[in-house]
Amino acid sequence: MYDVVIIGAGVVGASIARELSKYKLKTLVLDKENDVGNVTSMANSAIVHSGYDPKPGTKKAFHNVRGNSLYDDIAKNLDVEFKRIGSLTCAINEEELEVIEHYLPRAKENNVEVKLLNKEETKALEPFISDNVIASLYAPSAGIINPFELTVALMENAMDNGVTLKLNTEVIDVTRTNNGYIVKTNDEEIEAKVVINSAGLYSDKVARMLGIDTFEVKPRKGEYFVLDHFNKPFVSHVIFPTPTAKGKGILVTPTTHGNYLVGPSSEWVEDKEDLSTDKLTLDAVRSKSSTLVNNIPFQYMIRQFSGLRATGSTGDFIIENHDGFIVLGGIESPGLASAPSIALEVVDLVKENITLEENKDFNPVRRKINRLSKMSEEERNELIKADPRYGRIVCRCESISEGEVVDAIHRNAGARTIKGVKKRCRPGFGKCQGGFCEPLIVEILARELNKDPMEIKYDTNEAYILQSETKGGKK
Numbered sequence: 001m002y003d004v005v006i007i008g009a010g011v012v013g014a015s016i017a018r019e020l021s022k023y024k025l026k027t028l029v030l031d032k033e034n035d036v037g038n039v040t041s042m043a044n045s046a047i048v049h050s051g052y053d054p055k056p057g058t059k060k061a062f063h064n065v066r067g068n069s070l071y072d073d074i075a076k077n078l079d080v081e082f083k084r085i086g087s088l089t090c091a092i093n094e095e096e097l098e099v100i101e102h103y104l105p106r107a108k109e110n111n112v113e114v115k116l117l118n119k120e121e122t123k124a125l126e127p128f129i130s131d132n133v134i135a136s137l138y139a140p141s142a143g144i145i146n147p148f149e150l151t152v153a154l155m156e157n158a159m160d161n162g163v164t165l166k167l168n169t170e171v172i173d174v175t176r177t178n179n180g181y182i183v184k185t186n187d188e189e190i191e192a193k194v195v196i197n198s199a200g201l202y203s204d205k206v207a208r209m210l211g212i213d214t215f216e217v218k219p220r221k222g223e224y225f226v227l228d229h230f231n232k233p234f235v236s237h238v239i240f241p242t243p244t245a246k247g248k249g250i251l252v253t254p255t256t257h258g259n260y261l262v263g264p265s266s267e268w269v270e271d272k273e274d275l276s277t278d279k280l281t282l283d284a285v286r287s288k289s290s291t292l293v294n295n296i297p298f299q300y301m302i303r304q305f306s307g308l309r310a311t312g313s314t315g316d317f318i319i320e321n322h323d324g325f326i327v328l329g330g331i332e333s334p335g336l337a338s339a340p341s342i343a344l345e346v347v348d349l350v351k352e353n354i355t356l357e358e359n360k361d362f363n364p365v366r367r368k369i370n371r372l373s374k375m376s377e378e379e380r381n382e383l384i385k386a387d388p389r390y391g392r393i394v395c396r397c398e399s400i401s402e403g404e405v406v407d408a409i410h411r412n413a414g415a416r417t418i419k420g421v422k423k424r425c426r427p428g429f430g431k432c433q434g435g436f437c438e439p440l441i442v443e444i445l446a447r448e449l450n451k452d453p454m455e456i457k458y459d460t461n462e463a464y465i466l467q468s469e470t471k472g473g474k475k
């Protein structure tokens, strides 16, 4: 019997798993996907919001602000890149200025430092801002993080500290017993004292397995452009428009790896699996973003993607303990920024059902990653001397070596697919989008996992790369 079963290995489930690994517990994480962080946690704006804007007194406000404050330590311990670059929420007319001024007392109540900047001050801080912008609200504590790397790192560290992860495992029912719950999956029944429903878009469906129908989760899609990194200066802050009832609006931001994101749109969709992008929506993203930032270099666009916000019907995060069945619902934005703080509240809720004993062996530090592209020539030479696989570059766009790919496969919560390798160490993220490195990644995955290359998948279990032998060649 497990003490705790967590349903969902997104950034929230992984944060909870790591937090629970600080205690002597038998914890299991289940996810229906073949990798951690494969749903909303990998398709978002990657901003650790400052938290000036959620309504004071809500769970969103509390967890955003506390979550933001926890990120320096988390990023340092888990060796994940995190940069506090600050955000500018811009007004382009008098009405918008009035709206952003309204956020000044709200920021104070949420205990978040902000400063109202006039046109000249905004331009001095961010020269790429458009002349349309008449003022901005500067929030220095906002940051950017790599959300896939973060989710993987949280789960890896949780596993290093004793948590078990089971992927490709869909929870299809949960029932109450005398001393806990039975979690029925596609291949077994698992007993647990406490069950945590961190199923993102499907948290309403999982809650209904135990008759909880007090909320609904509807998917709200956001579409983006990704721009390549380039050697010219461009925006160095997160640039937001004035927020509206639809949310924070279309932003322009650097990423931790020097790329840029432009988006997201905001449209309700019916299907919780609909990750399509369309020209009309992206044209609107392009024109709206251009009212805030001058000359966005769309010629460097290398990809478009979309993510689905798990918008709950209550307007706030739902975090409730139903007699050892802990429900997390409506964890839309700022869910990434809030995840470390939500995990702390969940641990308090677990304490209502299980007496927790500290795990004195808990190690918060993840083994360091050798990132060749970030090393000095001297450091690289030393590493290559010790392990020649770091001297074989497999992805030229992002300068990623075979050694980095092999390491990403063999860590806890390691990569099993091409997308899994891409999420962890970036081959395929550059200009060629995997055109050159993908065959090499297939070979390395097959070799390291002792599989036939035909078995290697791109992302989902149906996404085979190789289908049959071609003329004269093998596979």
Ligand SMILES: Cc1cc2nc3c(=O)[nH]c(=O)nc-3n(C[C@H](O)[C@H](O)[C@H](O)COP(=O)(O)OP(=O)(O)OC[C@H]3O[C@@H](n4cnc5c(N)ncnc54)[C@H](O)[C@@H]3O)c2cc1C
Pocket: 007, 008, 009, 010, 011, 012, 013, 014, 030, 031, 032, 033, 036, 037, 038, 039, 040, 041, 042, 043, 044, 045, 046, 047, 048, 049, 169, 170, 171, 172, 198, 199, 200, 201, 202, 203, 206, 221, 222, 223, 264, 306, 307, 308, 309, 310, 331, 332, 333, 334, 335, 336, 337, 338
């Ligand atoms: C367009 C967009 C932009 C955003 N921007 C930001 C931002 O900049 N900053 C910010 O703070 N937040 C942002 N967010 C929100 C943030 O991404 C989410 O709040 C966060 O990723 C939610 O994490 P999660 O773990 O709850 O959900 P998920 O990542 O969706 O994880 C849930 C997991 O549960 C699994 N699951 C579901 N059902 C089952 C089942 N029956 N059995 C087993 N497993 C199951 C899924 O496979 C999935 O892996 C954004 C979201 C979107 C869509």
